[in-house]
Each structure stands twice: as C-alpha cells, then as structure tokens.
Amino acid sequence: MCLAVPGRVISIDGNMGIIEVGNLKRNVFLHLTPDVSVDDYVLVHAGCAISEIDEVEANITLKLLKELAESEICR
Amino acid sequence: MSAITLSHGSGGTQTNQLINDLFFKYFSNDILNQMNDAAQIVIDFKRLAFTTDSFVVNPIFFKGGNIGKLAVCGTVNDLAVSGAKPLYLTSAFIIEEGFPLADLETIVKSMAEEAKKSGVKIVAGDTKVVEKGNVDGLYINTSGIGMIYENVNINCANALPGDVIIVNGTLGDHGMTILCERNSLGFEGDLISDCACLNSLVDCMLETYDGIHVIRDATRGGVAAVLNEISDFSHVTIALEEDLLPIKEEVKGAAEMLGLDPLYIANEGKLCAFVPKAQAEQVLQAMRKHPLGANAAIIGRVTEELGKKVYLNTVVGGQRIVDMPSGILLPRIC
Amino acid sequence: MKFVDEFKSNDYSKRLVENLQTISTHKLNIMEVCGTHTMAIFRYGIRDVLPANVNLISGPGCPVCVTPQSYIDTALELSSRKDVIIATFGDMMKVPGRRGSLLKKKAEGSDIRIVYSPMDCLTIAAQNPTKQIVFLAVGFETTAPMTALTAIEARETGLNNLFFFTAHKIVPPVMEALVQDKDINLDGFLLPGNVSAIIGTEPYEFLSKDFKIPGVVTGFEPVDILQALNTLVSLINKKDYRIVNDYKRVVKTDGNSKAKEYLNKAFNIVDSNWRGIGKVAKSGLEFNRQFEEFDALKHFEINYEEYDGGSGCRCGEILKGKINPTQCPLFKKLCTPENPVGSCMVSSEGTCAAYFRYYKEPEKMEA
Numbered sequence: 203m204c205l206a207v208p209g210r211v212i213s214i215d216g217n218m219g220i221i222e223v224g225n226l227k228r229n230v231f232l233h234l235t236p237d238v239s240v241d242d243y244v245l246v247h248a249g250c251a252i253s254e255i256d257e258v259e260a261n262i263t264l265k266l267l268k269e270l271a272e273s274e275i276c277r
Numbered sequence: 278m279s280a281i282t283l284s285h286g287s288g289g290t291q292t293n294q295l296i297n298d299l300f301f302k303y304f305s306n307d308i309l310n311q312m313n314d315a316a317q318i319v320i321d322f323k324r325l326a327f328t329t330d331s332f333v334v335n336p337i338f339f340k341g342g343n344i345g346k347l348a349v350c351g352t353v354n355d356l357a358v359s360g361a362k363p364l365y366l367t368s369a370f371i372i373e374e375g376f377p378l379a380d381l382e383t384i385v386k387s388m389a390e391e392a393k394k395s396g397v398k399i400v401a402g403d404t405k406v407v408e409k410g411n412v413d414g415l416y417i418n419t420s421g422i423g424m425i426y427e428n429v430n431i432n433c434a435n436a437l438p439g440d441v442i443i444v445n446g447t448l449g450d451h452g453m454t455i456l457c458e459r460n461s462l463g464f465e466g467d468l469i470s471d472c473a474c475l476n477s478l479v480d481c482m483l484e485t486y487d488g489i490h491v492i493r494d495a496t497r498g499g500v501a502a503v504l505n506e507i508s509d510f511s512h513v514t515i516a517l518e519e520d521l522l523p524i525k526e527e528v529k530g531a532a533e534m535l536g537l538d539p540l541y542i543a544n545e546g547k548l549c550a551f552v553p554k555a556q557a558e559q560v561l562q563a564m565r566k567h568p569l570g571a572n573a574a575i576i577g578r579v580t581e582e583l584g585k586k587v588y589l590n591t592v593v594g595g596q597r598i599v600d601m602p603s604g605i606l607l608p609r610i611c
Numbered sequence: 612m613k614f615v616d617e618f619k620s621n622d623y624s625k626r627l628v629e630n631l632q633t634i635s636t637h638k639l640n641i642m643e644v645c646g647t648h649t650m651a652i653f654r655y656g657i658r659d660v661l662p663a664n665v666n667l668i669s670g671p672g673c674p675v676c677v678t679p680q681s682y683i684d685t686a687l688e689l690s691s692r693k694d695v696i697i698a699t700f701g702d703m704m705k706v707p708g709r710r711g712s713l714l715k716k717k718a719e720g721s722d723i724r725i726v727y728s729p730m731d732c733l734t735i736a737a738q739n740p741t742k743q744i745v746f747l748a749v750g751f752e753t754t755a756p757m758t759a760l761t762a763i764e765a766r767e768t769g770l771n772n773l774f775f776f777t778a779h780k781i782v783p784p785v786m787e788a789l790v791q792d793k794d795i796n797l798d799g800f801l802l803p804g805n806v807s808a809i810i811g812t813e814p815y816e817f818l819s820k821d822f823k824i825p826g827v828v829t830g831f832e833p834v835d836i837l838q839a840l841n842t843l844v845s846l847i848n849k850k851d852y853r854i855v856n857d858y859k860r861v862v863k864t865d866g867n868s869k870a871k872e873y874l875n876k877a878f879n880i881v882d883s884n885w886r887g888i889g890k891v892a893k894s895g896l897e898f899n900r901q902f903e904e905f906d907a908l909k910h911f912e913i914n915y916e917e918y919d920g921g922s923g924c925r926c927g928e929i930l931k932g933k934i935n936p937t938q939c940p941l942f943k944k945l946c947t948p949e950n951p952v953g954s955c956m957v958s959s960e961g962t963c964a965a966y967f968r969y970y971k972e973p974e975k976m977e978a
Contacts, residue, residue: 204647204753204805205610206831207533208614224530224612226466231730233760234870243614245808245861246534248610248700248750249463249728250757252870253808253861255614260860264617267834271626462727520621529612535701535727536650536959593624593833595656597969603949605714607701608727609959611646611674611750 206247208255211240221246281376286406299382300402303389308365308400316400318365324425326361328352331418337380339458341451341470344417345384347545349391349399350474351496352421357476358492358548360431360483361423363395369403371416384415395474397421428487435490436511440579441557443550445478445564446471446572447525448500449532452543456606457531464534468527473546478569482550485563491551494544498602500576501540503549504587505601514585517577517599519592535608540589540599542606551579614860618832627837628660635844638664640796642932644786645803646673646960647831653969655833665844668932669965671785672803674750675702675958676930677885678778680920682749683708685913686776689745690721696739697723698732699747706957709920729761736765736773745907748777752809755779755896756870759877762898762905774907777898780883782806783814784894790822794933799843800826801836804858809874811866815854823852830858877902886919886954887927926953929962936966943967 209221209230219232221244231250238244244251284291301309308316332348348368356363368388372381392399450471457464475494482489491511495503504515517540524532524539532539546569552560557575564570587599643649649669652658658667671677687708690697697713704714704725717723722742726732729746736744748758758775765773782803789795802815807828818824825846829839839857846853856862874896883895898906908915924946925939936942936955946952948964955963 204645204751204803205534205536206753206805207530208612210613222466223534224526224528226464226468226527226530226534228464228534229730230728231757231760233873234756234867236869245805247753247805248757249730250760252753252756252805253863253867256860260614260617263838263857263860267620267623267627267838270630271622460725460727461731463731526612533612533615538654589656591654591656591833592619592621593655593657593660593837594621594628595659597654597656600968604705607704607959608725609702610700610727610754611702611958611960 204247206245206252208243209246211238211242211244214240279378281372281374281378281406283374283406286404292404295404299385303385304399306398308398322424326356326359326423326425328355329418329420330355331416333416335413336458337414339470340454340468342472343384343387344415345388346391346472348417348419349388350472350545352419353395353397353474353476354494356421356423357479358494360429361425363397363421363423363476366397366399366419366421367401368399369418371412372406373412373414374406374409376415391474395476426483429483431489431492433491433493433507433510436507436513436551436579437490438513438579438581439554440490440551441554441575442577443552443561443573443575445548445570447523448544449528449539449542450525451545453528453531464531466527471544471546473569475546475548475569478567481563481567482560485560486556489550489552492548494548496545497543499541499543500549501599501602508586513579514582515577515587516580517589519589521574521576523572523574537606541602615832618834620834623834624837627841631841631844632662635662635665639798639847640666640668641799641801641843642668642670642797643801644670644672644782648801649962649965650960651831651836653965657833657836669962670932671885671888671930672782673958673961674780675706676954676961678749679884679886679917680708681916681918682778685915686747687711687716690716690723694743696735696742696744698726698735698744701725702958703747703749707951729757732761732773733764733770736770740772742772744773746775748775748779751780751782751806753805756809756873759873762877762902774910775905776907779896780894785885785891787817788891789931790824792931795931797824798847799824801839802826802828804828804830804861807862809867809870812854812856812864819852819854825852826854828856828858828862830861884917887930924953926955929955936963
C-alpha cells in the first residue's frame with residue numbers, strides 16, 4: 203500500500219523540492235523531512251518525501267549482508 | 278486559414294488545395310503524382326507482405342515523435358519483421374474540424390521524412406474531416422505492401438527449443454513517455470519515445486543469418502504480449518532472465534514510482550528475434566553495430582520444458598509467470 | 612538506482628535464501644500485512660525459494676481492497692456532476708461499483724483525472740476555478756499525511772474549490788483484530804516498512820507484549836524481505852517475541868514526528884468498516900472540526916450510507932489470511948482481473964490479483 207522510491211534531492215525551495223529518481227526529476231513536498239539538504243536521499247511516496255534515507259544505516263546493513271555472503275554456511 | 282474546416286473534407290476546391298499544398302508537397306513521388314484514383318504499381322515478385330494499422334495516439338505530439346511518425350514506422354515495421362522489404366504505403370487521415378493546419382503540416386512532414394529514411398513511397402491516400410468532437414484531433418490509418426525476401430521464412434509458429442531471444446535495445450521507452458505525458462505526471466527528464474523504422478536493422482540481421490525463426494515488433498502490451506503470442510503459436514516455453522533485461526534508468530525510475538513493469542509497456546522501435554543458438558552471438562554483434570541495435574541484448578531462451586508458457590527467472594532465484602497483459606496500464610501508488 | 616539496486620543483489624538474495632533454509636525447521640505461519648509486500652513477494656518469486664515449512668499468508672493491507680463498495684458508488688455519483696472534477700490515484704480506476712467503474716465513467720465523458728500525487732490537485736483546482744475538485748483520499752498512514760498537507764496548502768493559497776472524499780485507515784488496529792481471531796494462528800509478522808516510516812515501531816509492541824508474536828519491519832526490495840524472514844524465523848525459533856526494525860535506513864523507532872503532527876492536526880481517529888472484515892474500532896481517519904470545510908461528504912451534503920458490496924466470494928476470509936485465493940470458488944472462473952467480483956481481485960496488489968498473475972500450482976512446475 204505504499205509504493206515508494208529513493209530519490210536524491212536536487213534543489214529545495216521552502217517546503218518544496220525537486221528530487222531525481224533514475225534520471226527523472228519531480229516536484230515533491232518536503233514538509234515531512236524539514237532537515238533534509240541538497241544531495242541527501244529521501245524516500246518518495248505519492249509526491250511527498252516521507253523519510254530521509256540514512257546512508258550510514260544502509261551501509262551497515264550492506265556490510266552485514268556482504269559478511270554473510272562471504273561466510274561459510276554452518277550446517 | 279489556420280485550421281482545418283469541414284470544407285477541406287468535402288471533395289471540392291479546399292480539399293484539392295489541401296491535397297496539393299500539403300500532402301503532394303511532402304509525399305511527392307512518381308506514382309502518387311499521377312493522381313489516379315488508385316496507385317498503379319508494377320511488381321515482379323511472388324510473395325507479398327500486406328498489412329494495415331490505425332493510429333489514435335494521445336497526445337498527438339510527444340517527445341521523440343508524433344502520430345504521423347508512428348503511422349509510418351508502425352506499418353514499415355510490421356512489414357520488416359515479416360521478412361519483407363517495405364515498398365509502398367497508403368495513408369488515410371480522419372481530421373477533427375478545427376485541427377491546426379500548422380500541426381498537420383508538421384505531422385505530414387515527419388511522415389515524409391520517415392518514408393524517405395525507410396525507402397518507402399506513400400502512393401495513395403484519403404482525407405476526411407469530421408465535426409468537432411467526433412474524433413480526438415486526428416486519426417491516421419496506413420496500409421503497406423512489401424516484397425518478402427527469398428530464403429527467408431519468418432513465422433511466429435517457428436520458434437524452437439534452444440532458440441535465443443534477442444531484443445534490439447531498451448524496453449518500455451515509448452509507452453512510459455506517452456503515459457507520463459498524457460497524465461501530466463510531472464516527471465521531467467530524458468523520457469523519449471523509441472519510435473523508429475526498423476527495416477534497415479532487420480535487413481542487417483537477415484544478411485548476417487537468413488534463417489532467423491521469428492521476428493516480431495513489441496508494440497502494445499510490450500515484450501510480454503509478443504512473447505506470449507509466440508509461446509502460443511509455436512507451443513514452446515520461454516524463460517527470461519530478469520538481470521539481462523535492458524531498461525533505461527528513466528524508465529526504471531518511472532516504473533518504480535508508478536508500480537509498472539517495463540515488460541508490459543509499449544515500444545515503437547523494438548523487436549524480439551528468435552535466433553538458433555549457433556547463430557545468436559553473430560546476429561547480436563551485427564545488431565550492435567547498427568544505430569538501432571546499439572543496446573541489443575539477449576534476454577532469454579526457449580527451453581525444452583512443456584506447458585509453462587512465459588516466465589522470468591528473478592534476481593532472487595525464483596520464478597514468476599509473465600502472463601499476457603490484459604486491460605489498460607494504470608499507474609498506482611499502492 | 613541508489614538504495615534500490617544494492618537491495619536487489621543476486622548474491623545477497625541467494626545467500627539469504629540458503630541461510631533461511633538451514634534455520635527454519637518447523638511449520639510456521641507468517642503474515643505479511645502490506646499489499647506492496649504481497650506484490651513484491653510474487654514479483655521476485657520469493658515463494659518459490661522459501662523452505663516448505665514457511666507459510667506466507669497475505670493480510671488486509673490493501674487500501675483499495677478494504678474500501679467498501681459504497682465509497683465507489685458515491686464517487687461515481689459525484690463524477691456525474693458537470694461541475695465536479697474527480698482526481699484519483701490510478702489504483703481506484705477499475706474498482707467496480709454497482710453501476711460501472713471510474714474508468715467506465717471517464718469513457719462516458721465524466722471529468723476524472725489520474726494523479727500521481729494529491730499535490731497535483733492543487734494545480735487542477737487553481738486551473739479550474741469554476742469547478743469543484745474532489746480527491747479520492749484512500750490509503751494508510753503512509754498516504755494520509757499527504758491529504759493533510761494538501762488541505763493545508765489549499766488553505767494557505769486561498770483555494771476554496773478542493774475537497775477530499777476520505778477513506779483513510781490505520782494498520783495496527785486491524786492487526787490486533789486479526790491476532791484476536793481464534794481461527795487465525797500466526798507465528799510472526801512481516802511489518803509494513805513505509806507505514807512504519809510514519810508511525811515508527813512502537814505501535815506494534817502490543818504484538819510482543821500481549822500476544823507473544825514477534826514482528827520484523829522491513830522494506831520492499833527482495834534482499835529486505837529475505838533478510839527480514841531470516842530475522843523473524845530466528846526470533847520465532849528462539850521464542851524471542853520482539854519487534855525488530857530491519858529497515859533502519861528508512862524507519863526510526865519514533866517514526867516521522869512531522870508526519871504524525873500533520874495527522875493529528877487534520878484528523879480524528881474513528882471506528883471504520885473494513886470490507887470483508889467488518890467494523891474495526893479506532894481504525895479510520897476523518898477530518899476534524901478544523902478541516903471540515905474540506906470534507907466532500909459535508910460540502911456536497913451527501914447522506915453516506917456504507918455497504919460492503921458482498922458478492923458471493925470469499926474475500927473476507929482471504930483478507931484475514933484464513934484461506935488463500937485458490938480456495939475461493941470464484942477464483943479464476945468467475946472472478947478475474949478483467950471481471951473482478953471481489954475487492955481482492957480488483958486492486959492490482961490485492962491478494963487474489965497477485966495470486967492470479969503470479970501463482971502457479973507446485974505440481975505443474977515439475978513438468
């Protein structure tokens with residue numbers, strides 16, 4: 203019930219911004235992510251940024267996945 | 278006069294003026310210029326390919342083309358993928374009263390350009406004008422004939438287990454462009470229709486190997502529709518690989534945002550070819566050297582399995598059925 | 612695409628699948644509540660790679676599926692008015708009412724426009740000052756803040772011709788209703804990632820505290836879902852009934868405070884009818900007194916009476932995860948995406964629609 207896509211913030215004008223998803227740009231509401239800056243990533247649902255994407259957390263997750271992928275399976 | 282009126286369609290002076298000043302000006306060729314009621318053509322071959330298509334696209338102008346360009350490319354492509362050299366086209370126009378003359382001229386000019394590029398002559402036509410509201414701006418029908426090449430036997434019932442499936446480039450470009458423009462979805466970027474005449478690409482493929490089993494252009498319903506049709510006619514199972522599908526970033530982005538699948542989105546300059554395994558690499562390389570095949574890619578193969586139709590091997594190692602599309606494509610947020 | 616492609620990784624997915632197969636040992640019923648999860652699971656063929664003992668059940672997290680037929684019928688009536696423009700998400704267009712659908716009405720000449728975002732209604736309203744724009748505001752906590760924001764923007768820009776026909780619902784109350792149902796036996800939940808981006812993880816704690824059922828919040832890429840299944844199966848094995856957040860790149864424990872602020876500003880929580888399920892206490896959102904002027908029902912003075920639109924299908928049981936679509940007698944015979952009978956088939960992410968498009972009988976695949 204919540205199709206949402208990560209997009210990079212290209213510009214901010216008050217409560218509105220332009221985000222880029224896969225080379226496409228779109229106007230979005232930024233009211234729900236007031237602390238966001240240009241070049242940050244946000245999750246966009248129906249024309250509104252609903253959350254900032256925490257790159258640090260994303261990298262932690264990816265690191266764990268990488269370790270799992272490289273480890274032996276214990277049977 | 279800056280707009281089409283009912284008198285342009287009533288067969289009198291205004292009709293003749295329109296035909297001369299517009300259609301004959303741009304479509305001029307030796308057969309058309311004879312101004313007979315029917316084009317008189319001499320042919321010296323036995324196997325003829327003959328097709329027709331009507332074009333009602335909305336919006337009429339879109340990034341990468343317009344209804345006229347579509348009308349020529351669509352029919353040329355139907356002939357080309359049947360293993361025929363496209364030769365002659367007709368074009369019939371149904372125009373809404375009030376349609377801007379300047380727009381009509383732009384459209385007719387594009388048609389002439391595409392016809393020239395693809396080597397076809399537009400040899401007959403018709404013009405009707407209907408009252409405001411009875412048509413959505415402009416509808417065009419084109420019919421075409423072509424000469425089927427000797428030694429070429431392309432048929433959608435010819436696919437065999439082991440065949441490799443090749444597409445000539447990125448999927449879903451045209452349909453996504455139209456969807457976004459029509460619904461004013463507010464996306465800006467390099468979404469552009471792939472509308473193009475594919476006959477020179479097909480020629481290049483057949484010159485490399487004239488035993489290609491099937492070639493189909495993937496228009497409405499996308500690659501999914503075409504592959505399901507071939508699966509039905511040839512009674513074969515088709516397996517696609519998700520990580521091999523060529524898709525532009527823009528189309529991926531729009532598809533993710535709108536909840537759509539590029540496999541089901543229309544193309545207007547893409548074909549699927551079923552090539553025996555032994556010749557696949559050769560044909561692929563030849564395609565990549567052609568401007569309309571630079572991003573050609575192998576996307577799957579015909580398997581030995583029975584009764585499974587078309588499926589996709591996902592990035593996860595699972596499978597999902599790629600069924601025949603039905604109904605119209607609608608964006609979603611859920 | 613950043614933050615998407617990495618989470619579709621072939622290698623990570625396959626490894627997570629292998630891991631899951633080693634750690635899952637006994638029969639488990641796991642419910643995924645969110646319709647977008649239902650679709651993602653089918654899209655990536657995740658059911659194919661799950662160990663046989665893990666039974667994934669689809670829940671009622673499909674806003675279109677759980678909206679009563681009376682809503683569509685009222686929207687269709689509104690669309691007949693010459694002075695009204697209906698703006699809607701694409702999801703609602705094919706939903707059948709008693710006399711047709713929005714798609715059909717559009718073909719018959721009603722001014723019905725698909726929008727990607729409620730904010731597009733502001734433009735439509737500004738460009739059509741003599742018309743009254745009605746937005747069909749359907750969706751869960753992920754979408755409801757947008758309705759609030761759009762109304763506030765309309766007020767601030769002085770637009771007085773934009774109205775909302777709201778049917779927003781909230782998720783945790785229906786989950787509570789499900790776990791209290793004695794016919795349903797769940798070992799764990801895959802929790803909706805984007806709803807959680809708004810509400811945080813605290814609203815699910817009742818599952819752990821009161822029912823000893825663990826839940827894992829996760830995103831929608833295949834790696835997210837597989838990772839969450841691994842986490843969940845481990846929790847169940849260890850009898851560790853916690854709520855775990857596996858979507859930390861998006862979800863904070865407290866959720867999005869601004870979004871919650873806007874929800875509180877514009878809406879009251881009310882009892883709500885879920886099609887196929889019945890009344891669920893405190894599970895709906897309605898405009899409060901300060902935002903009444905935007906309520907379409909009040910503005911057009913519509914006496915709205917709700918009815919489900921029962922049709923002989925078993926959508927209700929499917930939405931609760933009691934049966935799967937193949938057990939409904941109408942499935943694939945009378946009820947198809949082209950001619951949907953029940954709501955689960957209507958919505959593109961409804962359980963029946965997903966099963967119709969992607970499900971295959973296990974025996975046939977062994978041919």
